Amino acid sequence: xxxxxxxxxxxxxxxxxxxxxxxxxxxxxxxxxxxxxxxxxxxxxxxxxxxxxxxxxxxxxxxxxxxxxxxxxxxxxxxxxxxxxxxxxxxxxxxxxxxxxxxxxxxxxxxxxxxxxxxxxxxxxxxxxxxxxxxxxxxxxxxxxxxxxxxxxxxxxxxxxxxxxxxxxxxxxxxxxxxxxxxxxxxxxxxxxxxxxxxxxxxxxxxxxxxxxxxxxxxxxxxxxxxxxxxxxxxxxxxxxxxxxxxxxxxxxxxxxxxxxxxxxxxxxxxxxxxxxxxxxxxxxxxxxxxxxxxxxxxxxxxxxxxxxxxxxxxxxxxxxxxxxxxxxxxxxxxxxxxxxxxxxxxxxxxxxxxxxxxxxxxxxxxxxxxxxxxxxxxxxxxxxxxxxxxxxxxxxxxxxxxxxxxxxxxxxxxxxxxxxxxxxxxxxxxxxxxxxxxxxxxxxxxxxxxxxxxxxxxxxxxxxxxxxxxxxxxxxxxxxxxxxxxxxxxxxxxxxxxxxxx
Amino acid sequence: xxxxxxxxxxxxxxxxxxxxxxxxxxxxxxxxxxxxxxxxxxxxxxxxxxxxxxxxxxxxxxxxxxxxxxxxxxxxxxxxxxxxxxxxxxxxxxxxxxxxxxxxxxxxxxxxxxxxxxxxxxxxxxxxxxxxxxxxxxxxxxxxxxxxxxxxxxxxxxxxxxxxxxxxxxxxxxxxxxxxxxxxxxxxxxxxxxxxxxxxxxxxxxxxxxxxxxxxxxxxxxxxxxxxxxxxxxxxxxxxxxxxxxxxxxxxxxxxxxxxxxxxxxxxxxxxxxxxxxxxxxxxxxxxxxxxxxxxxxxxxxxxxxxxxxxxxxxxxxxxxxxxxxxx
Numbered sequence: 001x002x003x004x005x006x007x008x009x010x011x012x013x014x015x016x017x018x019x020x021x022x023x024x025x026x027x028x029x030x031x032x033x034x035x036x037x038x039x040x041x042x043x044x045x046x047x048x049x050x051x052x053x054x055x056x057x058x059x060x061x062x063x064x065x066x067x068x069x070x071x072x073x074x075x076x077x078x079x080x081x082x083x084x085x086x087x088x089x090x091x092x093x094x095x096x097x098x099x100x101x102x103x104x105x106x107x108x109x110x111x112x113x114x115x116x117x118x119x120x121x122x123x124x125x126x127x128x129x130x131x132x133x134x135x136x137x138x139x140x141x142x143x144x145x146x147x148x149x150x151x152x153x154x155x156x157x158x159x160x161x162x163x164x165x166x167x168x169x170x171x172x173x174x175x176x177x178x179x180x181x182x183x184x185x186x187x188x189x190x191x192x193x194x195x196x197x198x199x200x201x202x203x204x205x206x207x208x209x210x211x212x213x214x215x216x217x218x219x220x221x222x223x224x225x226x227x228x229x230x231x232x233x234x235x236x237x238x239x240x241x242x243x244x245x246x247x248x249x250x251x252x253x254x255x256x257x258x259x260x261x262x263x264x265x266x267x268x269x270x271x272x273x274x275x276x277x278x279x280x281x282x283x284x285x286x287x288x289x290x291x292x293x294x295x296x297x298x299x300x301x302x303x304x305x306x307x308x309x310x311x312x313x314x315x316x317x318x319x320x321x322x323x324x325x326x327x328x329x330x331x332x333x334x335x336x337x338x339x340x341x342x343x344x345x346x347x348x349x350x351x352x353x354x355x356x357x358x359x360x361x362x363x364x365x366x367x368x369x370x371x372x373x374x375x376x377x378x379x380x381x382x383x384x385x386x387x388x389x390x391x392x393x394x395x396x397x398x399x400x401x402x403x404x405x406x407x408x409x410x411x412x413x414x415x416x417x418x419x420x421x422x423x424x425x426x427x428x429x430x431x432x433x434x435x436x437x438x439x440x441x442x443x444x445x446x447x448x449x450x451x452x453x454x455x456x457x458x459x460x461x462x463x464x465x466x467x468x469x470x471x472x473x474x475x476x477x478x479x480x481x482x483x484x485x486x487x488x489x490x491x492x493x494x495x496x497x498x499x500x501x502x503x
Numbered sequence: 504x505x506x507x508x509x510x511x512x513x514x515x516x517x518x519x520x521x522x523x524x525x526x527x528x529x530x531x532x533x534x535x536x537x538x539x540x541x542x543x544x545x546x547x548x549x550x551x552x553x554x555x556x557x558x559x560x561x562x563x564x565x566x567x568x569x570x571x572x573x574x575x576x577x578x579x580x581x582x583x584x585x586x587x588x589x590x591x592x593x594x595x596x597x598x599x600x601x602x603x604x605x606x607x608x609x610x611x612x613x614x615x616x617x618x619x620x621x622x623x624x625x626x627x628x629x630x631x632x633x634x635x636x637x638x639x640x641x642x643x644x645x646x647x648x649x650x651x652x653x654x655x656x657x658x659x660x661x662x663x664x665x666x667x668x669x670x671x672x673x674x675x676x677x678x679x680x681x682x683x684x685x686x687x688x689x690x691x692x693x694x695x696x697x698x699x700x701x702x703x704x705x706x707x708x709x710x711x712x713x714x715x716x717x718x719x720x721x722x723x724x725x726x727x728x729x730x731x732x733x734x735x736x737x738x739x740x741x742x743x744x745x746x747x748x749x750x751x752x753x754x755x756x757x758x759x760x761x762x763x764x765x766x767x768x769x770x771x772x773x774x775x776x777x778x779x780x781x782x783x784x785x786x787x788x789x790x791x792x793x794x795x796x797x798x799x800x801x802x803x804x805x806x807x808x809x810x811x812x813x814x815x816x817x818x819x820x821x822x823x824x825x826x827x828x829x830x831x
Binding site: 304306325326327329330331336338343344345346347348349350354358359361362364365369370371413 | 696697698699701702704705708709711712713714715716717718719775776
């Protein structure tokens with residue numbers, strides 16, 4: 001099938017410009033048959049743009065795309081599919097109200113006479129695919145009733161069902177737990193053996209070492225280089241990505257942790273969590289680890305009043321707080337950075353300056369309750385400086401920022417309320433390495449002023465590297481506690497999955 | 504795609520303060536250009552009388568548009584304003600005919616409108632029915648109540664002291680114009696400047712994020728519908744006073760006119776943008792087009808066509824200009 005040295009897909013000197021940005025500037029890539037080829041780079045490096053070009057969504061300004069030795073025009077998603085290229089984008093594109101089977105076979109449902117859908121065959125075909133991937137899902141299940149991780153898998157199956165030669169995965173693990181990632185990798189390897197090639201985009205360098213054969217690094221839209229994964233170290237890749245050396249991403253605590261000032265006692269809400277009690281010291285970063293669905297986020301949201309507690313007590317500075325809504329929490333000095341910044345955190349179509357004041361508008365109103373525009377502008381400039389938000393203007397719409405800069409805007413919003421306690425949920429999800437280390441520095445800086453931080457995170461290196469103490473949740477309860485010194489990745493995972501009863 | 508590239512830059516430098524400046528400026532330019540052309544075509548166009556006639560013709564919908572703008576900025580929507588206008592006009596008229604003095608009768612009518620809005624707001628915010636469906640239902644319910652209560656008869660014979668609201672003038676400017684301008688100016692300043700109303704941009708921008716930012720989303724939603732109901736009631740009273748009678752068909756189709764004006768003025772159905780002045784200009788533009796067609800002797804039946812086309816054109820210019828983010 002493949003003519004030239006087993007190269008199924010080749011990209012040569014692709015240039016794609018957007019107003020003011022050269023998103024891709026002479027990018028190249030060679031994909032061998034049956035390899036997993038990782039593409040990495042910081043946000044804004046051009047990975048997504050490249051995927052959109054290969055998926056037929058964007059047309060490059062210049063450059064060539066060669067499939068099986070023949071130059072092709074990918075001027076639509078359909079054309080890309082015709083050439084055997086299938087893309088699974090980061091954002092889920094499933095129809096939530098349709099079944100798993102109907103999603104996987106969208107537009108290609110088997111039909112009987114009169115164009116009626118042959119449901120029996122549809123479900124049978126789906127069952128076969130699900131079996132192949134060891135998935136125990138009923139094909140009739142509505143997608144909205146599946147956990148996000150399984151939705152992600154359905155998304156991949158949907159792309160697979162067109163029998164592509166090349167499958168492009170864009171951050172496929174961003175919402176998966178480690179167990180689910182393992183499951184995904186197993187299936188990628190299985191498909192690889194069948195000769196399918198993968199382009200795998202990820203922020204997680206660890207994953208690349210686990211799954212990829214080769215890796216191509218992009219930086220600022222330019223091609224930096226391609227390496228065999230076995231010949232390269234994590235440090236070298238980071239250096240290629242950021243163009244400089246990163247020392248000690250998590251920073252160090254150079255102050256003493258203060259006294260206990262915040263505690264949660266006997267917190268419970270429905271089936272989400274129960275018996276949750278813990279305390280927080282001034283200046284402490286307390287990690288809340290555990291699998292997705294273990295109740296971590298629910299506890300965080302309950303403390304913040306997003307979905308209030310049914311039972312239990314929240315005590316701050318000796319006073320019991322009654323938090324029935326986020327408004328109450330903010331007034332009491334409790335902030336919460338959501339894990340889903342696009343859907344729940346930011347006002348994407350609004351300017352940076354309007355975003356960063358959102359949780360504390362009241363600080364910018366004068367005696368007549370009118371907004372003081374100058375004060376807002378000053379504050380926004382201050383945020384841009386202090387949080388190193390890379391943008392041409394504070395009037396920039398947040399949707400135009402990279403993931404890392406969006407996260408910094410979110411952080412600036414919540415640090416702006418001058419919190420006593422800050423809950424951060426997946427503070428670096430979908431954020432590039434450079435912005436990650438800045439966010440860690442900002443969190444540690446905030447903690448140094450005496451604010452306690454509760455960090456909910458699935459990113460184990462971050463849990464182990466940044467926090468002073470780790471609570472592990474499992475099935476809605478606190479299953480274990482580790483100090484930063486005694487914690488290891490194995491212990492935390494064992495505790496989170498309930499493998500070791502020791503904790 | 505090329506066109507989107509060109510104007511992407513403009514979209515990029517857009518903050519809330521300038522969110523619709525561009526749009527308002529554009530409509531103003533269109534209005535100015537149309538006025539210049541019209542003044543050449545018809546010497547009558549730029550006379551004081553014709554200008555006042557144009558303003559008078561939009562005064563009722565402008566009062567309603569103030570509330571509708573706030574509502575649409577917050578991502579809401581109200582189809583029931585036309586019926587509210589009619590029902591409240593009739594309520595006031597019936598109260599006066601029943602011997603209730605003018606002022607209490609006005610208050611009764613305003614209370615009815617506010618109550619209608621409150622019910623809309625509660626159904627939408629607390630019960631969780633979609634705004635379109637809620638207010639579409641309400642539109643029909645209210646018109647039904649009106650027909651039953653009035654037995655489809657117009658109510659006339661209203662006291663002079665009430666009719667003066669619609670028929671009197673100050674320095675030659677009719678009261679409805681003055682009332683509309685006062686509400687437009689106050690409404691614009693409040694929506695632009697006040698902390699309370701500014702929250703609407705956040706709610707319209709991202710409802711979830713607004714709630715997590717400590718904004719009382721449900722409370723403000725209910726308030727907005729109540730405000731719109733109140734303003735519709737006021738508009739109904741002004742209209743009844745002007746006509747000297749409450750008509751059961753009053754306000755039919757008004758909701759579409761108002762919503763069109765607000766959208767031409769820069770708001771979108773998904774919320775987060777729009778200003779009161781923009782909506783006023785939108786209404787004025789539609790009135791001027793209608794006026795121009797009449798003066799030019801174009802068949803009056805073309806009116807609806809031209810207004811619809813203006814709405815489509817305004818939104819199309821936006822989309823092509825990349826102002827409204829396309830969900831790719």
